[in-house]
Amino acid sequence: MATDPILSVRDLQVTFDIRRQGAWPWTPPMKLHAVGGISFDLPAGECVGIVGESGSGKSTLARAIVGTVPMSGGSAVFEGQDLATMSPEARRRHRRNVQMIFQDPLAALNPRMTVGEIIAEPLITHEPKTPRKEVKRRVAELMERVGLLPNLINRYPHEFSGGQCQRIGIARALILKPKLLICDEPVSALDVSVQAQVVNLLMELQRDMGLSMIFIAHDLSVVKHISDQIVVMYLGRVMEQADARTLTTRPQHPYTQALISSVPVPDPVLEKARPRMVIEGELPSPLNPPSGCVFRTRCPKAQASCAEARPEMLDLGNAHTVACPFHEVEEVLAVQA
């Protein structure tokens, strides 16, 4: 993989100001570090998966890259241009290259617009001079491509099922032929059978259109299926990062191991026999994260030294990095694909 990465994220941070209720206007707001220093490279045409439980900052990371949430530090370099330092107008024009698919398929579609209008919106926004006939032709073409009947073009979103709505969302994201597609938990609101269809559709589209993708989910089994590379996040920080196969078969970080052991194995005998790693407790508040390693409060391997300093990212070679000094392989957890 000698090609330059299409997206190169370095130490990206997103901080929100949180104002306490009823505080004086001049008291400084509290800082919430939603994403605290994430780095990864996305080679063109590949897919990087981001996993982590709810509240770990996956969606915020995606929004920072798309640009609906401002970055407060670090850089995201897309094809040689740093997104953080772009002028607003350049940024607006640039948005056609990066499109996004959302978690809640129905909420992501304006209930007062027809499907045709929804899918055409990015096209009309970025190429306002496209003749109406051409717009309609392209919308119909794309609807067919994502598996919707083109004659449904005048229907409204509430007349579709969740899976169909997600297909509409995909069509809208693809009409400008973007280079990077960010999928923010695109299947977690769907039935399992529909999940598979949508994931397969995304993989197919990725292959055919040469898309690069960032695929966010909290379900490792879905991410593993679609990604080349996986980043495991916890409380806004990277815990472990490796190619999909290594990460799912030889996880090093205790958090990754816990995540993998939570994926059920479709074989009752094996399922009973395999060791379970259950992490207890709740995600700590990002307003007041634990000192040192953020995972230490729930980590089965936590030691006194974990509270002192943030663990370094250890490079295990082969692009496998892990943020835990006590890492060790737990092969038994391996899940068959």
Place this chain on the structure above:
Amino acid sequence: MFPNKQTTDTLLEAAQVAEVRGRSLWRDAVDRFLKNKAAVGALITLILIGIFALFGDLIAVWNNEEIDWGIMGQIAQKGAPSIANGHYFGADELGRDLYSRTVQGTRISIMVGVVGSVIAVVVGTLYGAVAGYFGGRIDNIMMRIVDILMAIPFMFVLILMLVIFGRSIFMLFVGIGLISWLDMARIARGQTLTIKNKEFVEAAVATGVRPFTIILRHIVPNLLGIVVVYATLLIPGLILTESFISFLGLGVQEPNTSLGALISAGAGQMQYGVIWQLYFPLFFFLVTLFAFFFVGDGLRDALDPKDR
């Protein structure tokens, strides 16, 4: 008989090609509204009153400023409602035809209500949507302005304005227009705050749609349900305000009149046995208000998101 394969194929093909017309949420709301008998009845009543106000002049024998010298001074005896002398609703204390005056008064009253609520819808919705969408400091400043305007005793200022700038229908519109959009702005802002966090707005932002296009294309259409309901319920309120002003003797200037002015005049003549001078304007006043309220209620039920 089963159709042969070829026919089935062509049928299938036709089904594939023909575009299906979707049912928009508006369409659903209209259907729900039409099922509501009281609301439809009120709407028909309103349409009839509208026709009366617009075209009632056509069958009037007298116009609204003409004085019937023949009955002047003997209103109680000769000015009673009658088809024969052309005073369908009788005559007022000066011998002017009450029918054409009621037509004209209804027209003014409805116009005040409609103009006021159109201003409220246009200005209030856009103002509230802009404040809510941009949020932060812009929102704070814009809404504090609304708060300040709300704190001004509106009736007092309106009366002062009418006294200082002279009584004219234009001044009345300005006064009512200045005040009617404030509540609407608050309602629109509140709704915008919930809508702007929906993912479809984020999708539009992520696509690169400009902020004002987002407000007009994504925010305002989703606001309209509640705005329409509020506007319908605002109209009777404005008619009442105008009537109150006219009842005080300010507001509409002679020879023009409004329902409030007519009711005021009729109430003043009650003890002289010319009770029709009160009945007719009051009847149109009440019926109009009731109809607007029923239509508003029907619209609220039809557009209420809870029903979906």
